[in-house]
Structure formats: C-alpha cells, structure tokens
Amino acid sequence: MSGVCKWLGPAVVTSLLAALAAWPQPVYSQTEVTDSRFWHGPERTRLVLELSTAATYRVFSLDNPKRIVIDLDEGRLRQGFDFTTSEGGSVAGVRTGRPDPETFRIVLDLRHAVTFRAFLLDPSDAYPHRLVVDLIHEATAEQGVSSSLELREEDYLVVIDPGHGGEDPGAVGGTGAYEKNVALSIARRLKRIVNWDGRMRAILTRTDDYYVSLRKRVTFAMTRRADVFLSVHADAARRKTAQGASVYILSTDGASSEMGKWLAQRENAADLAGGVDIGQQDPVLQRTLLDMGLDWKIRESHELGRALLGALNEVGALHSREVGRAGFAVLKAVDIPAVLIETGFMTNPVEEKDLQQELTQERIAGAIFRGLSRYCDADERCPRRTREENTYVVAPGDSLRLIAARLGVSVSDLRRENTLQSGTLQIGQKLKVPL
Secondary structure, X not given: OHHHHHHHOHXXXXXXXXXXXXXXXXXXXXXXXXXXXXXXXXXXXXXXXXXXXXXXXXXXXXXXXXXXXXXXXXXXXXXXXXXXXXXEOOEEEEEEEEEEOOEEEEEEEEXXXXXXXXXXXXXXXXXXXXXXXXXXXXXXXXXXXXXXXXXOOXXXXXXXXXXXXXXXXXXXXXXXXXXXXXXXXXXXXXXHHXXXXXXXXXXXXXXXXXXXXXXXXXXXXXXXXXXEEXXXXXXXXXXXXXXXXXXXXXXXXXXXXXXXXXXXXHHHOHHHHHOOOHHHOOHHHOOOOOHHHHHHHHHHHHHHHHHHHHHHHOOOOEOOOOOEEEOXXXXXXXXXXXEEEEEEEOOOHHHHHHHOOHHHHHHHHHHHHHHXXXXXXXXXXXXXXXXXXXXXXXXXXXXXXXXXXXXOOOHHHHHHHHOOOOOOOOOOOEEEOOO
8 A cells, every 4th residue: 555655645644534535435325213002992902103214124932021122123113212011901011121232122021921913014105114013812802892791692782883993083172083093982982782681682883992803893793693794983084174974885986076986995994004014905895795685785784874963963963964975995805785984074173073072973873773773673584672662771870861862853842841940860760862
C-alpha cells in the first residue's frame, strides 16, 4: 500500500480517502415493534405485534418454568413505546430482553402448557406488517360456548354470529366506536331473548372480544346442525348520510346491488384484518355447494330475510326494503337458512351514537327476535308456540324501559295496558302486550 501511495502521490491519496469517507455506508434496517395487543378467547390467546418491516423471527417453547420465546432479528421497540404487560388467558406475564446485541426477545410466561403457531401478515388497509402468535388452549371453542346451555337433539337451534371481533374492529365510526362491540352487544341480547322465550335455542359463535375466522363460523353452525344462522353486523358507507337496517342472503350469481358487492368484499376480507393464516383455510369455503341443498337454502333464507326486514321496519328506518344478495363467505353453510343483518351505519354520526345505546340495542334485538319468530311460525321444523302472543313473562334483569324497547311499544302504553302504578316488576310476572 505504501508503494501505491508513493506512486499516486500525497495529494491524490488525500482526495481518495476523502471520497471514500463520503461514500454512502450500508444501512442495516431494524425491525421496530410499534404496537402490541393481546386477545383472549376460549380456544386461544393471541398476541399481535405490529412491525415496521417484515421481520426475521423465531418462536419456541421452554420448560421449567413454561414459557414461549419470540426472537426478532435486528429488532427493537420503537422509541416511546412500552411493550404491553397485559396478561390473561394462558399468559401470566410478559418480559423483554436481549440475549445478544442483534436479537430482541419477548418472553411470555405461561399458566399452563400450550401449543403455539406463528405467522406473518402482509400490510392490509390500515394494518402494517404483523407477527401473529397463537397460544392454543386445551379447551375447545365448543366447550366455551356450550357450557352455559345444554343442547338437545330436538332443539330448533339458532346460531347467532356477532361479526368481526378481536384484531378486526369491523366498521369504525367517526367517534371511534367499533362495529365488533355493537354486533356483540346486540347478539348477546338476542340470545338472551331467544333462550328466555324457550321455543328455540340460541348460541353465539363468539362470546367476547376475540376473532373467529369465517371458516370457523361456518363450521361452527354446520357441525351443530343449526336450523338458522344469523350474522349480526353494523354497516359502513362512503356517504355519511347512509342510514337504516338491511338484510342480505347468499348469492351465487353476483351481488344484487353495488352496495351489496362492496359490502361482501369488505366482509370477506375480514380474515385479513382479523389475523388469519390464509394457508390454513378450509376447502369448505371453496367447494361448489350442492344444487338441491342450495336451492332450498336460498329460498328459505329469502323468507327469513323478509320476515326480519318486516320486523326491523317496525322499529326504525330501513336502508333497503328488499332482501339483498351478495357472495358472503360467512353465509356458505350448506342446508342452513342464513342471513346477514346490518343493523345500521357506523359511518352515520347519528346512528353510530344510537347503536351504542342500551335501549337501541334492545329494540333491534327484539325486532330480530320477532322476525325470527314469524319465520319459525311458517317453518314446519320449528316447535309451535307455547306462550300467548300477547303476553310477556318478566325475565331476570328486565325493566319497563327494556321490555318496551324489546317489544317495540311505549312505556306509557305498557303501563296503561297492565294498570301499573309503579315500575316494580317481579320475575315471572305476566304482562299484557299492547296491540
């Protein structure tokens, strides 16, 4: 080198060294963890890590004590972000550290042994790169939903499907309200009404704030031999003035409107938001449906949809007076009459506020129940009515305001019909329903 430097001369060497110093140096990008969330369901505990880039990672388990370890190569926490220490489900605690300078480590301390699965999700809409780690419990989803209600072979089973959940919020209102919460609240109220009435039995595809894939929602209904499938949602539209409820059934020939087409695309993409490994999809959503079963199902679904629209029209505005058709993946349960109910628009400021109100949710749930009952009256598979139609039996937790909202009548009419001097009610008390 000294010979080369002497041959080039001091001035040239100095210029070369200066040029080399100014030459762009290679930049090694680090993967930043920008956010994290835990979701705890009956089947699994899910950890979602939002990442700045697609990461190189490793996930493995250790014993004594039991824990799951997540290593991110060239990883770090974004400045100002503290990793969540939320615990619940299988997770007893969370720790972070660096086993070496190039590795960022997250340790999940466990309450009991689990199996695990991890996968990366590409950016989708508002979501960046995500690393999803599922800790799968021994308890199954079936045990989670069936434990509170013993099902019998002769039951007329209604599967109520609260849309979205967990990592997937669904439609988001202007004030930040989530469709998933509205759907779950209405679904819980509907389940309570159905089971208290006793003529039919109702169970939910999800009972809390966690995500259930479209495939599992369909499988859930099919394996339980459901008689009816109701998927409860709240709508979204580009126009903030769009309002009212609507009902959709499955279409095999395309959507009946542009709104239905757009809505089906949004709902069918829910798995991307909810965090589903697309490689794990079940062929049941891809195969051709049986023609004989499909014809019957479409016809019965349409009748169910008409009954529901009629009842919803009695308590509020309708976005469409006709039953819409679109290719919703969640409605592809063979031989089960199935509808998707949009209870209102989260993107409408007035309806977003109303849909979060207890009385509005009760009013909608009551209307859905009445529409379901009317369909049941015409379905030979359904048991006959065991109660007088114009009589309501007071259930635990009832109040005059809730009963009036559920029945679609006014409190004053309810008081007058039953000559009530106070709002005190007794469980089992029979009230005349104003006609």
